[in-house]
Amino acid sequence: MSDPSNPGGSAPGTPPPPPPPAVPLPEAAGPSAYAPPDGVIPREQATQETPADTMKDATWDDVKNVREQEANAGYAPGEAPQITYDAHDGPQVIRTGSGKGDGLDKCPKCGSTDIGFDIASGMLFCRFCRHRWAQENAVAAFGLDTPISELRGRHIGSGSGSIVPGVDEVVTFKCQACGAEIAIDTAHAMQARCHWCRNTLSVNQQIDNGAVPDAVLPFSLPKDEAVARIAEFVKKRRFFANRRFTGQFAPENVMGVYLPYLIVDFNAKVQFAGTGEHTTRTYTVGDGDDRETRYDYDVYQVGRTFSLYVDDLTIESAADKRDFEASRNTNNIINAIMPFDTKNAVRYDANYLSGFTSQRRDLDLSTLFGPAQEQAEDIGRFRAAETVGFYDRGVRWDQQNIDVVGDRWISAYLPVWLYSYLETKGNGRQLLHYIAVNGRTGETMGSVPINTTRLWIFSGIAEVFGIIGTVLTGFIFWR
Amino acid sequence: MDLPGLLFSGALPTMIVHASSGSSSDGSWVPLLFLLTGPAFFLFQYQRYRNTDKRHHHETETASEVANPQGYDQPVRSVTGAREARMAGANEREVRG
Numbered sequence: 001m002s003d004p005s006n007p008g009g010s011a012p013g014t015p016p017p018p019p020p021p022a023v024p025l026p027e028a029a030g031p032s033a034y035a036p037p038d039g040v041i042p043r044e045q046a047t048q049e050t051p052a053d054t055m056k057d058a059t060w061d062d063v064k065n066v067r068e069q070e071a072n073a074g075y076a077p078g079e080a081p082q083i084t085y086d087a088h089d090g091p092q093v094i095r096t097g098s099g100k101g102d103g104l105d106k107c108p109k110c111g112s113t114d115i116g117f118d119i120a121s122g123m124l125f126c127r128f129c130r131h132r133w134a135q136e137n138a139v140a141a142f143g144l145d146t147p148i149s150e151l152r153g154r155h156i157g158s159g160s161g162s163i164v165p166g167v168d169e170v171v172t173f174k175c176q177a178c179g180a181e182i183a184i185d186t187a188h189a190m191q192a193r194c195h196w197c198r199n200t201l202s203v204n205q206q207i208d209n210g211a212v213p214d215a216v217l218p219f220s221l222p223k224d225e226a227v228a229r230i231a232e233f234v235k236k237r238r239f240f241a242n243r244r245f246t247g248q249f250a251p252e253n254v255m256g257v258y259l260p261y262l263i264v265d266f267n268a269k270v271q272f273a274g275t276g277e278h279t280t281r282t283y284t285v286g287d288g289d290d291r292e293t294r295y296d297y298d299v300y301q302v303g304r305t306f307s308l309y310v311d312d313l314t315i316e317s318a319a320d321k322r323d324f325e326a327s328r329n330t331n332n333i334i335n336a337i338m339p340f341d342t343k344n345a346v347r348y349d350a351n352y353l354s355g356f357t358s359q360r361r362d363l364d365l366s367t368l369f370g371p372a373q374e375q376a377e378d379i380g381r382f383r384a385a386e387t388v389g390f391y392d393r394g395v396r397w398d399q400q401n402i403d404v405v406g407d408r409w410i411s412a413y414l415p416v417w418l419y420s421y422l423e424t425k426g427n428g429r430q431l432l433h434y435i436a437v438n439g440r441t442g443e444t445m446g447s448v449p450i451n452t453t454r455l456w457i458f459s460g461i462a463e464v465f466g467i468i469g470t471v472l473t474g475f476i477f478w479r
Numbered sequence: 480m481d482l483p484g485l486l487f488s489g490a491l492p493t494m495i496v497h498a499s500s501g502s503s504s505d506g507s508w509v510p511l512l513f514l515l516t517g518p519a520f521f522l523f524q525y526q527r528y529r530n531t532d533k534r535h536h537h538e539t540e541t542a543s544e545v546a547n548p549q550g551y552d553q554p555v556r557s558v559t560g561a562r563e564a565r566m567a568g569a570n571e572r573e574v575r576g
Contacts, residue, residue: 298556
């Protein structure tokens with residue numbers, strides 16, 4: 001067995017090499033139970049910790065990989081040899097967590113957890129001492145205002161990371177005030193009250209199940225206003241509405257829901273190449289009843305290339321809300337009330353969700369990158385269309401390409417007032433109808449179930465008038 | 480296919496227009512247009528209530544900037560006497576996402 005203090009050995013007669021640096025090796029005193037067979041790992045390396053700086057820009061995947069390698073190699077945590085990371089193009093993580101994990105989001109003035117959210121002022125308020133405050137704007141807090149043109153590589157908010165399968169939706173907290181165990185079902189809510197001491201417990205730690213986002217855009221449209229807009233929307237659509245729906249219609253039952261979205265900035269290069277046609281002459285040929293319009297035109301090879309900076313492209317990140325099949329659901333209604341003023345989102349604080357429900361994000365970037373890139377390409381295509389007005393007969397792009405140079409992803413809860421009605425049709429099929437109001441802009445859209453019998457009858461009556469019209473005009477044209 | 484499906488696919492109006500296009504441009508097809516009154520009424524009311532065609536127009540409602548634009552426009556050939564006012568397969572305003 002070689003001398004651990006002289007791993008390379010030395011020739012007889014030569015002066016001994018300088019001793020190794022006197023680095024304190026607290027766990028190096030005795031052989032570790034996890035240590036590999038003699039001589040494989042020099043002792044002074046076996047306990048060297050990875051310097052903090054090395055992991056500064058590492059992602060959670062890197063950390064997990066290191067831990068996995070350590071476990072596979074048979075080392076205890078921290079015993080593995082130092083791993084040097086090469087520069088790589090992996091994602092940069094934007095730290096958006098609160099740094100807390102105790103389940104207590106307290107009033108900064110008095111420490112109470114009894115905190116409410118005032119929609120009218122957009123402020124949080126303490127029900128105990130009446131102190132009012134607001135969370136920091138997310139754009140400023142996370143440095144999201146750097147020019148998109150300077151984005152290189154991928155940047156992800158730490159609340160937008162991959163959802164780890166198997167992470168429970170139900171989070172259990174130990175109440176820091178009384179020690180009771182409290183469970184919160186993060187699929188629907190982010191707060192719960194301790195049954196024993198009445199403290200409000202909030203999920204304030206970013207967990208790998210997608211429930212805690214980077215940011216939240218608080219409601220600014222009061223419930224009364226949402227109720228009025230929904231009532232107005234339905235009032236204009238009563239005549240052909242399903243009788244049961246109108247009978248049960250109660251807009252005051254509208255729910256305030258925070259739905260999960262990913263907000264993306266893209267720095268991309270787009271390229272389009274194809275053919276455009278420009279009309280040079282329009283004229284009529286033939287005479288009498290056989291006149292026809294003809295067109296002369298020039299054909300061009302057209303190409304456009306430019307840098308495209310997409311700002312806050314917003315995309316649903318709950319699987320059930322991304323299904324837009326109209327025969328199965330009315331999710332397009334919720335989609336239609338976008339856009340939101342996402343620049344006003346604030347750092348996530350569960351107290352903004354007080355009194356509302358929330359839906360957990362269950363899709364991550366790996367699933368949504370493709371659709372988001374496709375939407376960015378659509379934006380690029382429409383920007384390119386602004387430059388091809390000369391081609392009045394149209395442009396056919398045969399080659400379309402988008403290269404993403406940099407992208408930045410932030411997850412957010414966005415506010416929606418949602419009224420829903422489950423229609424059971426005659427054949428037993430069910431359809432959930434939504435009437436949705438944007439919790440910021442007030443934009444309203446809805447799906448009202450139809451009394452199809454009545455609509456058929458009135459369409460039939462309209463058709464009878466149509467037939468009469470045909471006969472009357474037929475007298476003029478066909479005599 | 481049920482009638483709403485027939486209407487939304489545009490098959491019925493197309494059938495009627497095709498039936499009428501046999502006559503030449505003397506206007507004798509105009510009375511047939513009145514036959515579309517019933518289906519058009521159904522379609523209009525259905526969409527007004529159900530709004531199945533509504534969506535977020537991400538392609539125009541998302542903020543974006545263009546930089547370093549480059550392009551080319553090279554004449555290839557001239558064509559005379561075409562019957563259609565629009566080129567075939569134009570897709571400069573296609574939405575895929």
